[in-house]
Amino acid sequence: MKTDNTKNVLLIAQKAKEASRRLALLSAIDKNNALIKMARTLIDNQDLIIRENEKDIIAAKKQNYPKALIERLVLNEKRIKEMSNCLLDTAKIKDPIGKVLAAYKRPNGLVIKKISVPIGVIGIIYESRPNVASDCIGLCLKSGNSVILKGGKEAFYSNKAIFKILQDCLNKTKVPSDCVQMISSDNRKELNHLLKLSQYVDLIVPRGGEGLIKFVAENSLIPVVKHYKGVCHTYVSDKANIKMAEKICYNAKVQRPGVCNAMETLLVHKNIAKKFLPNMIKCFQAAKVELRGSALAMKLIEGIDKKATEADWYAEYLDLILAVKVVNNTDEAINHINKYGSNHSDTIVTKDKKEAQKFLDQVDSACVYWNASTRFTDGYEFGFGAEVGISTDKIHVRGPMGLEGLTTYKYEIYGKGQIRQ
């Protein structure tokens, strides 16, 4: 599989940069036509994609990869249809480029316009799910950016097939085919080289496990928008509607435990713990959720499986495991979240508006909820369309990263010969 070397990586980055300048000037119609054509091409080539995907599945099984990972790797007709639909949906979104974000006249007569423009070249570093390739190609092209993909070795054949089909398709459109590039090596040498090419690549978005993201963050000279972990909390206040709290907690933990916006820690006010927790625990037990409790929770309530350690408060289980802590007041809940959380998504269940606003103001996370499940942190649920990822950073983009997160701006200044005094 070793087909790339660092010289190739440089060439790929240079071609992507050069093509990005032409892509940036295309009309929304030209970009959308390309997206629609790409969506069709995926369906037309689904047999080929599934065949190549099977090679990855066989290799993964041979290497005894975890079942969940293999499940994420699989491409079938349904999933290819979803990939195709994602491209069609992206075509339908309003073009994010050329928007006048601000326009004003200065006392000296200069007219200053702030205009949304593409960033340039985006590097997407991802693991497993091969649909990321087509989703991200679509989002980057729509926002006028070239994209360099670097997938994981476990999806080598699938990634390569999707990439080749979509890049070929671009030859029949006005989008330069060099706008889409892939590094298909199986080691981190080429990745490390890519991360140094700040002259050609403008932004890196890593999507994957903590190890990959740490590697990217520590080695990149290019700005990185990342998402480390989703350690999401639900705080059930003593002023909560208990029925609502049960529904929200169950949804946040059980509906899809393997995703980043699922609840990992439940915080409960001590005055409501005895009323709320016993039935809640029964529901969790029925769903086979393992519970790990704080000392106070263990003391007050029966049915908690084991005592939580300090590590549990930091843990992103991505599984049917839940840490439960009984707190003395809202301040303790907020401080716990700001200390142990990952600045992702947290929610309070309460009937008290003032308490809710305090929580919304003071919890330092991208998405803070009042009386709703944390599971809504998602580009589609926010109305952005598909997302490149969810940023737990505070710089450039925070929370769901849709098309707007793939744009920057420039100032266009219109004068009549003005000079500085």
Added chain:
Amino acid sequence: MKTDNTKNVLLIAQKAKEASRRLALLSAIDKNNALIKMARTLIDNQDLIIRENEKDIIAAKKQNYPKALIERLVLNEKRIKEMSNCLLDTAKIKDPIGKVLAAYKRPNGLVIKKISVPIGVIGIIYESRPNVASDCIGLCLKSGNSVILKGGKEAFYSNKAIFKILQDCLNKTKVPSDCVQMISSDNRKELNHLLKLSQYVDLIVPRGGEGLIKFVAENSLIPVVKHYKGVCHTYVSDKANIKMAEKICYNAKVQRPGVCNAMETLLVHKNIAKKFLPNMIKCFQAAKVELRGSALAMKLIEGIDKKATEADWYAEYLDLILAVKVVNNTDEAINHINKYGSNHSDTIVTKDKKEAQKFLDQVDSACVYWNASTRFTDGYEFGFGAEVGISTDKIHVRGPMGLEGLTTYKYEIYGKGQIRQ
């Protein structure tokens, strides 16, 4: 001068983070009152500041620092008055925090609000000019951020005096004095340690020479907004008003050659070169500007001092030196700027609207001008008030970085018990 060690740096960062949570909740009035009090304190203590500054000046002279650097170091009554006024101006700007940037209701009834919030803790790494300390403290506090300052050793006593006076002053206000921190070591060990503390510091802004900025960019695990160089261009089209072009070029080069938005390279269309350049060169010669020309410029025109080398096209002279290139058309000018420029500020002089728009669209710089001097790229000139710096990056903030660049946002989501289906 070695008073800090890495343990102290950690402590400083932790205190700044902790205080930032309290600062983020203060009202605009509380923050503005603190700024006004700080402005007064600077004036009240100007004798002390000038005395401490003299120690730096004496040390700089002993070490034979360049005259220009010593000039930048000097603090006198006039400059302290300017520092004080900058704080007062900052107090007058509209509070950038708590703005509703977007608000909408989803089909499931969830109300999503995007609200501007402080970033948290900002590290400002700077060299020479000690006024940066008070300007940046003011901008960070106004935007609800804690600030950690790390000045250069050449302004050790000045920085320390300004910092101490302003931090003490905060004890008489509602702003926690821990919001303002300084690392006053004379080496890069502590800086390097600070750059790793991504748990506590949210953004690093380096201000200084290329060496410092390169060091910060290469060693930081914290996001960096930076400004490498200002290699700014003026392109005089064959459709330019020659009188206007002369005025703009002279202003962009001569009015203040030592700043980042001064012109470093002049591009001239070949069809206007013989009409425009001879008189322009005379003006530059009168101002003692050294001219370095492209082969074609040397061939067409007399009076250019010497031939430009490849290195000249990349050069940020910050001095009375100008590279001059004659180009065949607008495309060549645009390509030259995108290849050799620094994505800072570039201008076209032309009467042709279509040509101007092409230049505005295709030049990949933070600020692109039509018929105006590049010297206007500046927070005050843009109407932002004081600036933290000018970003040549594309991520988070581009061009003059005022208060808005010191904010991020969070999503507040208001539900009525919604769960994800």
